[in-house]
Amino acid sequence: MEAADPANPRSQSEFRLGPVEVPKASEVLAGELRERILTGELVEGDPLPAERELVKQAQMSRATVREALRILEVQNLVRVKTGRAGGAFVQRPTTKSMANSVSMLIRGRRIKLVDLMETREALEPFCAELAARNRADEDLTELDRANAAIAEPEADLAQFLQANLDWHVGVAVASRNELLTGFMSALSQAIYAGTENAAFVDTEVRAVTTQAHRAITNAIRDRDSRAAGRRMRRHVHGYAAALALADERDAIVVGQPAVGE
Amino acid sequence: MEAADPANPRSQSEFRLGPVEVPKASEVLAGELRERILTGELVEGDPLPAERELVKQAQMSRATVREALRILEVQNLVRVKTGRAGGAFVQRPTTKSMANSVSMLIRGRRIKLVDLMETREALEPFCAELAARNRADEDLTELDRANAAIAEPEADLAQFLQANLDWHVGVAVASRNELLTGFMSALSQAIYAGTENAAFVDTEVRAVTTQAHRAITNAIRDRDSRAAGRRMRRHVHGYAAALALADERDAIVVGQPAVGE
């Protein structure tokens, strides 16, 4: 064991020491740059110094500098352009990298489509309530546009799903809560991928969907948050039930090309 | 403009072509490896070939191979160990990388603490309902443990917040929905960081919190999902209101060291 043993000189002193962390040079550089981005010292579009310039400033090799830039690139904090006038340009974090993490989690852990639908049932009614309170007029036009696209009889499955996604994300945007919007974007994208092969979308489904959307949109338009929440709850729950019918519960796992920044 | 011009040989054919994508070699390699991980061909703990071995197999330079590994490392799909018997080892995606994305989004976009609380109000009552339906007995012991830690009068603020976080995440875990759990983990972590300086946590707050948690835990224990949801809704809403009182609405922005690795 590790009991103190006065006979052993080495066990006399009491202090213990956790594993010492030795950060990699590239991570240190990346962290440094990341702070300057996140604190706002560097803003959207600002160019980082050229690689060879960073080499001189940071006194590191180019390989190290490049690995640091690659880290920031994966985290979607910079976008790197080649050629003259190229370089690393600052990006503000968007929901995109979050959506990537979410879809990797979903794929890697084999999360079931029902779980996505459940999560959606948690988020969307609340989104609708907030949207009814906080919406601007332009949000309504977007919702109407998306809903019109859903009804479009010429549209194929992909277009239907895209328009459907647009409407749902539109509600989240109207809630004026960026975090909620981020969650919904990531989630919707994953649901899109999981529903892609669901061939249960026929003319009737579209009609029902459009009508439900219209009712919810109207509640949002009227700033009636209770109605918006209630209708959204019914709508999402109904959609989930329809999906569950279309396939046995445990069969559907979400697969998606994922990521790709 | 670009109108078709029969006189010009180059504009005869009709096909157009979007911007040609020239993926970087490191990204191609990373994508290849990522697929093998996400499809389950490589499982947790499996070692990737050594860097110099990948160099031979992929016919790329070591710098390129290393950049690919760095990408996967940032995405938390591999963990790289140095020294003999080191190398890149496969990890299943966890909520950690998601939490990182979320906290970067929050910091980078200056998302307000109220927005986090709102999101929490959307997620947690639903978590509680699900937990009441799906809980296992061991979930209850974890909830009880965390709640006992909250009541502990010796604990400092950090320990209180940690125990509080543990309890809330515990509810999410009990819901048996991994995605919901992931969202809640990411969110809680960010809330933790945002509440760190909130000095409004006194003995009374702890007592109230503990009691609310106990009531909710009991509902979950009794598999009473309606009560669990209702009580959680009240609890979270109350907490948010208390926070809003402690600071003016727009003043609190979430700052956090974020990320890591």
Next chain:
DNA sequence: ATGGTATCTTAGGTCTGACCATAAACCATA
């Protein structure tokens, strides 16, 4: 002038090969 073409220039992308640092495995010694 106008518009296309060739060339220059600046940036990232990739390669080669060497050497350093770390930590597990091995071995020698008390």
Next chain:
DNA sequence: TATGGTTTATGGTCAGACCTAAGATACCAT
């Protein structure tokens, strides 16, 4: 047999060269 040094496999870093992309510029033909 336990301690402590040695070996060695593996990642981490460095240096410098060359390739490739793409904006900038000059030049030429119409």
